[in-house]
Amino acid sequence: MPMRWLAVPALLMFFSGLAQAAECPELLQGSLPKLRAKESIDLCQRFAGKPLVVVNTASFCGFAPQFKGLEALYQRYKDQGLEVIGVPSNDFRQEAKDGAETAKVCYVNYGVTFTMTEPQKVRGDDATHLFKVLAEQSSSPKWNFYKYVVDRQGNVIANFSSLTKPDNPEFIEAVEKALASKR
Template sequence: MRIRWMLVPLFMLAGAGGALAAQCPELLRGDLPKLRAKEQVNLCEQFAGKPLVVVNTASYCGFAPQFEGLEAVYKEYQGQGLEMLGVPSNDFKQEAKDAAETAKVCYANYGVTFTMTEPQPVRGADATHLFRELAKQSNAPKWNFYKYVVDRQGKVVASFSSLTKPDDPQFRAAIEQAIASHP
């Protein structure tokens, strides 16, 4: 009898884990290695229920100065719950071969404070789960610094090409729409 009562809380905990997984949008299922850190970024834990901008980056791309604008947008909207995730990629052959160099470009050269991952594939069959889902909901990035605005439910509100600068009114309007969405 005593054992049965001890098992009930275990079953309840197991059920809660399944409920938490069910609440996590498909887009945010999985982990990515954090740039120059030993930890993993659990996408669901960190970003579920929050408005999010996802951008694929490259250290040696002509659009790399957009890091400054992205950081400014992040700081401006962070107090309203906005999260930002940068995912470096060498899919367009413009990323550093060494993660330490990638980190230097992001953190030292551009002062990035939003979450950055280790370089990941973002296109095709090798793309990470996150980018496969972004492509399903919108389209695959056509170049570096392709930007996705995701609402609190894990749905892509809008995507923007590399040519769209972070201070673009349409980009900002999409972010404000994502912030206004309710979980």
């Protein structure tokens, strides 16, 4: 078989990969390690086209009880497509030193079933790509449990401070707006 025929499948794979990348919003490009699992989460594959709530968390923060409210929100809206992504961070010096302790707080203490990642940087030049794009579209987290509501196209439509509880009417309104957004 001539060499040029071998190049055709490679080129097709290359261009289909570019097409997939073009469909993936900037916010979701890349992957993050799942909390206490041996797998990485391909953000685009897992969350593209879905409304999101992204929140930076910390196990030992006074706002940690918001895990319960975030889980209730997820349970209320998951059948409509809502995804919640919790990203633990020690940027504000209130996260456990190891993922096992973080997992215990999230999964055992608060019964979290939504997606949680291993601890990440969420502020500054070292922030994970997801949080760099969130900051570009709105602002960097000011503290733990800073919440971002993202529409199906990967655009931040609202962000909320740590003081805003997950059952806050304005927060719920933003989530419902994200759910109503068209793909």
